Structures are given as C-alpha cells and as structure tokens.
Amino acid sequence: MAAEPVIEVENLTKYYGNFPAISDVSFTVDKGEILGFLGPNGAGKSTTMKILTGYMPPTEGVVRIAGYDVVSQSLEARKRMGYLPETVPLYTDMTVRGYLGFMGSIRGMSRDSIRRRTGDVVDICRLGDYTDTLIGKLSKGFRQRVGIAQAILHEPDILILDEPTIGIDPIQVVETRQLIKDLGTEHTVVISTHILPEVSAICQRVVIIHEGEIVAMDSPENLAERLQASAQVVVDVRGPKEKVTAALQGIDGVQGVTVTPLERGAATYTVTSGRDQDIREEVARQVVQQGWGLLRQESLSMSLEEIFLRLTTEEPSS
C-alpha cells in the first residue's frame, strides 16, 4: 500500500506566552487513515488541532494539508477540511437547517448542493425531527450531532474532530464511531479523545501525547503488545525496603521497581521487566533466600487503559 500522506506535521511547537503547550510534535497521516490523538486533559490535543486547521499558527514547525501549508496557503488548506472544535460552536439563535445552510455557504457550496447535503447529513446524524428547531433549544448531545453534521456537510477530504463523542448517549456513541469509521474509508480523519476504547474501536493508528510531547505512536494492537512487552510482577514482601528493592533490582532483566509501603514493615513492590524474560521464579527465590516474608505474588498483564496511564502518568525515571 503506497498511500501518500495528506497531513504532514513537522516539529510543531506552540507556546502560550512562556508555556509550551506542545513541543516538537511530528507525525503524518495517510489518505484514508483514521488517526487517534490520545492524551489526558491538558496534553495539547486541542492545541494541535487548532494549528492543523489553521486557526492558530504554530510558534515553530510546519503543517501541510494536502500539500498546502496551513499558514501561507491557508485558504487552500481550509477548503479541504471539516472541523469540529471541542466547544461545539453553534449559533444558538439559528435553526439547524439555517445553520447548516450558512456553514455550507461560507464554504462555497452551491444552493443545490447545500440542499442535497443538508438532507444527507441530517439523516446521517439523525437530526430528522429537529431540522427546524432553534439550536439554542437542543440538548447537548443533539448539539454535538449538529457539530458533526456541519463538519461533514461539504464532504471534505480531511476531517478534524476534537472529542466528537463527548456528551452523546451510548447508543449514539456507537453509531457516531461507526460513522467516523465509514467516513474513514474515503476521508482522512483525525480525532482526539481521552477515551481509550474509542481509539481501539475506530483508529488505525494512535498518537499518544502527554504534556505536549508525543510519547508513543503506533497501531492500537501494536501499542498493546508493546506495553505488554514490559511485564509486571507485583509482590508483597516483609523486609527492609532498601535491601529488598536492591535485591529485586539486581535480578537479571528487571527494568524498574516501585515501592508502596504497607503496614508492619511490609511493602508492595511492582517489578517491571522485558516481556521475553519471565522473572517470576527469580523474584520469589530472591525473597525467600534472604529470609524475608513473601506475602503475595502476582503477575500483571496490562489493559490498554493501564498502558495509557503508564505512558502518560509515569514520572521520568531517574
């Protein structure tokens, strides 16, 4: 598959004043790909998307959409994009139909195509009963749907959706994900989310971002595998903490040990190792040999959720 990248992001850095919201972010998205942008609150997802759509210029770096630079050839880039910002922006005093008409019109659609596509997106987003309702009177979930409808109205090549399923009921979430998946066959989609099942459900590739830096970029499957690559063994041991830690760290293949104290001189030790090494026996042997009390031993295989936590909340190892 020789897919050409339609979104190229090179060394993107954005400072708000002195605060670096994102630093040195680079990735590409191929045609027809669905890329998930995953990160906790404040990671820099929305900032990246605002730069991708040309709303904000980056402090440093380049973004090309279909070959057009979003800063210097902004209009050409914008024509090819549909965007759903995270604060679903709607004119509350307009009807759904009026709003879609206005959005179509400022994107240069003809009257006929606006009429046709309004019908289409109203069906797709299940807004049928609300086309003539004032947006201000819609519930949050329906507003979100109008936001999605607006983003796909002009059949853009590239869709940028900032947390598209927030506030939608579970059934609609499933449908929206399916919709994004369907769109992903012809369009290129970038979605941001902090919901893990969402990326594993719809994305071909995940970018995990934390404190403005990309910490991982892979397919959801590979990511899960890679994370399992570091297996963890949890042991509760009664004994002198420093010595136990040192002993555990001394085991061949161990990458790290974290300690959580328990009562009466005991502590929980989480021992991380490479996946290909099974350290369970060696951990038990070490503890018993030294005459410490082995209270519990357990081996963890991490879910994607835990991987995510690990990737993004772990402190820089010294």
Added chain:
Amino acid sequence: MTALRQVGGYILIGLYAIQGGRNTATIAWKELRTYFASPGAYIVAAVFLAVTGVLFVNSISGTFAEASVRGFLEPTALFVVPVLAPILSMRLLAEEQKLGTMELLLTSPVRDYQVVIGKFIASYIILILTISLTFFFVFLLVWKGDPDMGPILSGYLGFVLYTGAALSVGILASSLSSNQIVAAIVGFGIILILILLGQASELVTGLFSTILEEASVLEHFNDFSRGVIDTWHLVYYLTTIATFLFLTVRSLESRRWR
C-alpha cells in the same frame, strides 16, 4: 502569450472578487437575518425614534425655530449616536468569540476582512434603516413648513457618514471582548474621545488646535448640516471607517497569534 497570461490573471482576480463578494454577502445576510429575528433591534429603533422625536419637537418649538433638520440632527449626533452605534455593533464579533463560532468562521475558507466587512455592511444597513425613521419628521417639516431641501439632504448624508464612522469604532470594540456589554462601553468610550477632541481643540491654539479639530469625528459633520458638502469631509469619514475596519481585522488576527 503575455497578453494571454494577463487576461488569465484578470479572470482569476475577477473570480476571486466574485467569491470574496459572495462570502461577504453571505455573512452580511446572516447578520441581517439575526437583526430582524431579534427583538433588540426593534427596541433600539423604537427608543431612537422616541428620543429623536423629543429632540425634533424641541428643535422646532424654540423662539428661533427654523424649518430644518439641523436642530435635531446635531444633538442626535452628539448625544444619541455614541450610544446607538456601539449598541448596534456590540454583538457582531463579541458573540462569535463567546459562542466559539469564531473558530469555525476563521477556519472556513473565508478571509478575516470578509467577515469584518460583511458584518459592517449588515449593521450599517440596520443603522441607516433606523435613521430613516426620522424621515417622518422631515415629512412633517415639508408638510407644515417650507424647508430648504439642500441642507436637509446634505445633513442626512453627513449624518449617515458620521454614524458609519461611529459604527466602525463599535465593531472594533466588539472584536476586543467576548462580552457584549464590555464591547459597548469600550465603543462608547472611544467615540466619546473622538468627539471630545473637537472640544479640546478650543482649549489650545495654533497647529495643534487644527489637528485636534480635524481629528474629531463630529466637527466634520457640522459643515454637512449647514448644507456644505466638502470633499475633504467625505474623504475624512471614508478614511476613518476604513481605518477602524482595518484595525478590527488586525485585532482578529492578533487573537490568533496569542
């Protein structure tokens, strides 16, 4: 070959202009619809008519009353327009910022200046419609008296230009805040300063006084209401409007660079 290229270039520019005009018109049309759909514009128009009515009656009931519009247009320009223009324009950009729709607008294939001009045109139309309510008083003058039509026409021309300048200040103020009330107060403040420059000119002498007088938005209106149409005043108002609209575009841009 070069000629062909040139023609091609002109066609391209023409197409851009049409598309640009279309975008501006789309935005103006949307704003007009919003004005007509909201009760605010009607209330403003009604209050305006009432206040100018009082000023009109006042202007024709004095001892030296004359059958002209000058008597009520001048106090309207001084006391009513500094409030009216910011109120009509305060929503235009402030609300886009508050609703977040600015983000969509500015990521659509629309230029910032098209947004600003579109909104200015819509609010100017509403403003002119509001002003035209006072034609009723002109009608009364013509019916009951024998006014000189020249100063009336030139007075209205000057009045419309003057309110346009005030409106462009209002739009700039609206781009500075996401709060409409703040926008209105800031707009009122700037217009007031621009008017007071004329008053301040009387406190100083020489070149400085002339500069202050020329800079004042209201001074240029006085000639119009006396029946004089001077190109310099026309140029002044059109430049002022263009300047404030330009500043508004820059203000929108600066928001992106933060």
